[in-house]
Amino acid sequence: MAEEKIQLAASVFSTSREGILITSADGAIIDVNDAFTQITGYSRDDAMGQNPRMLSSGKQDKVVYEALWHSLITTGYWFGELWNRHKNGEMYAENLSISAVRDADGITRHxxxxxSDITSTKMHAQQMERIAHYDALTGLPNRVLLSDRLQLAMAQTQRRGQQLAVxxxxxxxxxxxNDKQGHEAGDQLLVALANHMKRALRDGDTLARLGGDEFVAVLVDLADVNACQPLLTRLLAAAAQQIHYGDHQLQVSASLGVTFYPQSEDIDADQLLRQADQAMYQAKLAGKNRYHIFDAHQDSSIRGHHENVEDIRRAICAEEFVLYYQPKVNMRTGEVIGAEALIRWHHPEKGLLLPAAFLPVIEDHPLAVILGTWVIDTALTQLETWHAAGLNIAISVNVCARQLQQTDFxxxxxxxxxxxxxxxxxDLELEVLETSALEDLEHVSNVIKGCQDIGVKFALDDFGTGYSSLTYLKRLPVSSLKIDQSFVHDMLVDPDDLAIVEGVLSLATAFYRHAIAEGVETIEHGRLLLQFGCELAQGYGIARPMPAHKILDWTSTWTPDPSxxxxxxxxxxxxSVLYAGVQHRAWVTAMEKCLKGGQETPAPLNHLRSRLGLWLEGKGHAQYNGQPAFQAIKQWCDHVHLQTKELCxxxxSARTSEALTRLAALQExxxxLLEQVNLLVQENRTKV
Incomplete structure (x- = not known):
């Protein structure tokens, strides 16, 4: 029985297709089988007495062998893959298992x-891996490997505190x-340019081919953005090199889009590639054969704009928009002549939003027409409700340029x-911005005429902020001019704004248009407008925009200021008297700013050099010198200038705080003084 076991073991040893070697405890080879010779090229005589180190390829480092011996000593077994060297010098891969043979006392004897040789399997796996990660034509990394390398480079960039470019x-x-020379020529051109571009980069950089004629370079270890510019220039030069193909010279150029990492916002590898792709198209639009750097801020704005548009679309579906109404009145008679419909957004998170927060987002978007249609329909529905309740007023609605551009408006x-x-x-008046009307004057003019034919009136909104040409005004058959609130607001302290208001009123009279002032915030605004002949107005000094249900109560209780x-x-x-008063108020305002440090150059301290002083000595003296109010104005003007001189x-004297405490007295x-100016006007008034 023992002999049979020995014969069986000998048969397995000699006929096994796996290589077998037996060593002594000190590692000397004492026997090998035929498969050993077939795999390694070493005969039995070559191997006897040698150490298995004779097979080492040098491809594994010491750590591998240290782990191998540690396992053998502690467990008596090791299994793994090694690259060894054939007798002819070629390397081969093997699956190797080593077992320690111990005696009854546990001492290792052999x-x-x-x-087994797994070289063909390993080579096939490497080939498959190369196919999976490298471009078959150029040998460059493909999209899969590019993604891995880019993510690794991004992580390293963060750790090193540097930048990378894609x-x-x-x-x-x-x-x-391709079309002219054929695909073979195109392939050779791609291969040649890929080699040129790869040589233009540094060792740590990656050049990958995505497919077709698209490539991506990952440029690492950049100190700053400017550090990549020489590399980009070299890439463009490499892509533009001439390539010989038979008797032909092939030459193309390249458009490069570049983006950088890290950025102010978190971003992943795919987003970087999309950014670089977008920038590349900008380079093509700019003329090709150049590079364009991605603008992250602009892209953020575009994405934010898109999100805002979608938010507005959702809000329309959710019926979050409402209309508020601001009354328009005749300040002298107290008649409520109408109300302007003003859109608001009841935002679920931000509360009530004014138009400036959302209308500019959709100014050039089809949603502007959808929302504008809703506004007109809602305003007309509300007008029916008011009329049924006995409130017979007109309503005005703002229309945007995009609405007017609709051919079927x-x-x-x-x-x-x-x-x-x-x-x-x-009862319906449409308000169009002056600047919008001037974008396509002929079309807007035809639309206004068409609307007038069915009885709808038009007003030119924010008049004075555009070109305000007499020719434009003549060609736009509007019924009303709305004086922009910026001029009305500052006309009490700015003679130039007052002159604009007067000019608009004169134009309205000359062209038989009604004029209505926006932005009437105080009683004094109303007084000055009425003195200049403007009776129609709206603004916070009359009423703030309010929900529709409050309009009825407001109209039943409102009365104009007695003055x-x-x-x-x-x-x-x-x-000229009114202008003199406004000019003086502007002078005092400038002096206050000077005392408060908001204006470096003070107004003239000599009252004869101020605008009011010049008027008193000139036109005012010639026209009003004999009137008591005029003499009082001169006296109070002297008092004001004396007070101002003391404050300065x-x-x-570095006593600014004391000067500031006396500003109230200057204002009184x-x-x-201005009361005397109004008194002078009353003495020379003509009843309307």
Whole structure:
């Protein structure tokens, strides 16, 4: 029985297709089988007495062998893959298992190694891995390997506190080469340019081919953005090199899009590639054969704009928009002549939003038409409700340029009015911005005429902020001009704004248009407008925009300020008095800014050099010298300038705080002076 076991073991040893070697405890080979010779090339005689180290390829480092011996000593077994060297010098891969043979006392007497040649399997795996990670034509990394390397480079960049660049490259004119010379020529061109571009980069950089004529370069270890510019220039030069193909010279150029990492916002590898791709198209649009650096801020704005548009679209579906209404009145008679519909957004998170927060987002978007249609329909529905309740007023609605550009706008307006039979077309007024009207003057003019034919009126909104040409005004058949609130707001302290307001009123009279002032915030605004002949107005000094249900109560209780009711239109010859008052108020305001440190150059301290002083000594003296109010103005003007001079002296003496405490007294003197100005106007008034 023992002999049979020995014979069986000998048969297995000699016939096994796995290589077997047996060593002594000190590692000397004492026997090998035939498969050992077939795999390694060493005969039995070559191997006897040698150490298995004779097979070492040098491909594994010491750590591998240290782990091998540690396992053998502690467990008596090791299994793994090694690269060894054939007798002819070629390397081969093997699956190797080593077992320690111990005696009854547990002492290792021999080691037995069994191994098989897996070189063909390893080579096939490497080939498959190369196919999976490298471009078959150029040998460059493909999209899969690029993604791995880019993510690794991004992590290293963060750790090192440096930057990397991703350059997306597309060849200009490559399709023409393919079409004219054939695909073989195109392939050779791609291979040659890939080699040129790879040599243009540094060792640590990656150049990959995505497919077709698209390549991506990952440029690492950049100190800053400028550090990549020489590399980009070399890439462009490499892509533009001439390539010989038979008797032909092939040449193309490249468009490069570049983006950088890290950025202010978190970003992943795919987003970097998309950014570089976008920048590449910008380079093509700019003329090709160049690079364009991605603008992250601009892209963020574009993405934010898209998100805002979608948010507005959702809000329309959710019925989050509402209309508020601001009354328009005749300040002298107290008549409520209408209300302007103003859109608001009841945002679920941000609360009530004004139009400036969302309308600019959709100014050039089809949603502007959708929202504008909703506004007109909602306003007409509300007008029907008011009329049914006995409030017979008109309503005005703002229309945007995009609405007016619709070819069927007049027909749409006719249809929607027909859907509200209890509303007369004359009760609807459409307001169009002056700047919008001037974008396509002829078209807007035709639309206005078409709307007038069905009875709808038009007003030119924010008049004075555009070109305000007389020719434009003549060609736009609007019924009303709305004086922009910026001029109305500052006309009390800015003679130039007052002159603009007067000019608009004169134009309205000359062209038989109504004029309505926006931005009437105080009683004094109303007084001055009435003195210049402007009776129609709206603004916070009259009423703030309010929900529709509050309009009825407001109209039943509102009365104009008593000082407005009997106020008269000032003679044209007396307008200079009002200008003098405004000029003086502007002078005092400038002096206050100087005392508070908001204006470096003080106004003239000599009252004869101020605008009011010049008027008193010039036109005012010639026209009003004999009137008591004029003499009082001169006296109070002297008081104001004396007070101002004292305040400036205090400031010059580093007693600014004391000067500031006396500003109230200066304002009281100014108010008294302006009362005398109004008194002078009343003495020369003409009843309207």
């Amino acid at each position: 080691y037995v190694g069994l191994f 350059a997306f490259l597309d060849l200009d004119g490559f399709k023409a080469v 007049v027909q749409y307006l006719s249809d929607i009015l027909a859907a509200h039979p209890n509303v007369q077309p004359a 407005w009711v009997d106020l008269v239109l000032v003679n044209r010859d007396d307008l 002296q205090l400031q010059a 003197l100014t108010d008294t």
